[in-house]
Amino acid sequence: MFAFLARRLLVLLATLFVASLAIFVVLEILPGDPALLILGIEAQDDTLAALRAQMGLDRPAPVRYLTWIGGLLSGTSGISHTYSVPVFELIGERLAVTAPLAVLALLLSTAVAIPLGMFAATRRGRPGDYGVMGFSQIGMAIPNFWFAILSILVFAVALGWFPAAGFPGWEAGVGIALWALVLPAVSLALPEAAILARVTRSSVLETLGAEYVRTARAKGLDERRVLWGHVLRNALIPMTTILGLQFAFLLAGSIVVENVFALPGLGRLIFQAVSQRDLVVVRDVVLLLVAVVVVVNFLVDVAYAAIDPRARRAG
């Protein structure tokens, strides 16, 4: 187990290192001089040079890369030039919207998809199964931003139950703030729930054929205890991979949905920062998103290895 952990940790660090290099190189070739964008095209050459020096843009690329990574490791971040606040502070503010949004979407999708998937699996080949699978196909085909637009039209404009856009902030009260996140969370959850229901169904179907399920039935357990106690517990193992991945992608997937609802979250931040060439912000947010994906994958692998010793050999 120790060798496995050490190897996986090494892969994690290597992946993060390569990803940070990739981000840095991509932002290097990004056209548009940030200093010029701040000052405008009529800027004098000497003011431009002074600002470039102040932003550290005149130093060679390797030095700037090391400064960035060194800063991250020591916990100090650059200053965003559009917001004039430290990037970490900015990310913290935005995460306060995006993280609850992603968690809410994940909870919703799990709460809907697992019972649906189990229902379909236990009725394999019957109308209930086709119904759930049909719903899942439709859920996967609906773009989340279209669903978001339609839900605004119905639930915000026509019925007036939810705010159409914006976020009141947590200061307005937890209830009011959460209420503003309901429609975005449902929009984000829909395609994820559709995928998760399919995975649950096939995973449960595989488990239903196992010997221990037959044993559990043979010893007279009622069907509900067999399903929830034995089948689901074992079927959950492959599903954690999907759940882990979904959380990571929900953070990023919120880019489009946050734009529909004008939510001040991480997704909107990165989208605006790219268009404003606020590269100090872009590189930190992208690396954060990558880190979440990589760390979640790592945790899932470790959990696998802890449960199933065979998984320790691969990898």
Added chain:
Amino acid sequence: MFRHPNFLIGALLTGILCLAALVSLVWTPHAFDTMSIAERMQGPSAAHWLGTDQFGRDIATRLMVGARNSISVGVVAVGIGLAVGAPLGMYAAARGGWVDDLVARGADVVFAFPAIVSAILITAILGPGAVNAIIAIGIFNIPVFARVARGASLQVWGMEYARAGLAIGKTGFGVTRDHVLPNISSVLIVQATIQFAVAILAEAALAYLGLGTQPPAPSWGRMLFDAQTLMTIDPKLAILPGLAIALAVLGLNLLGDGLRDILDPRLRPERLG
């Protein structure tokens, strides 16, 4: 074939999509950019089957040309992914050793970047526009096909007939051409269908964000963006383009699932992004 309803419905919807796109090349009910303010936001009529938009442009026409746009995005983006990714995956599997490790780990690193983030960064480098959005989506498809082709090829290489090919003096390339490629082609076809659907969704999202197809050229995603401020006056502006995207993606997904059932029931295509 009629025992596969997924395949039938998928083929039907995909057929309609392709037909709409093909017909739009030679004929559309109106020109897609003819504005007529007097006729703005009309309901369906004999002259305008699905009504008109905020500039009085014919919505049916714009959806047809939008279908053409979506199909070209799908074809080129999947083409880039297949043309670069599949040979890369097959090469990695044939070579093994550090080359294989490099390709596998490389794909892992690319997958750590959420697709929409990479697409935004790539369009930021290349500039917004239809062609650049296609390239961005195509680049994302490369590791998808590399990983799928590598995994399937490794399985074939584990077979005795592949080893036997080497034993009778065929080169790694020869075995790949004669044994690996024919055996993994069904995997690639199924994955290509799924990625086609993913590409249509991705292009719509990019166009919605203003990074894809630029107006006045019609794109389903851009039509949704334009509709957002007007949908309280005229809901069909927001409903029709989304319905077109959903039906196209539904058709391609069902077609992919159906093809998988027909070609090889054991296959499970990867669903990412």
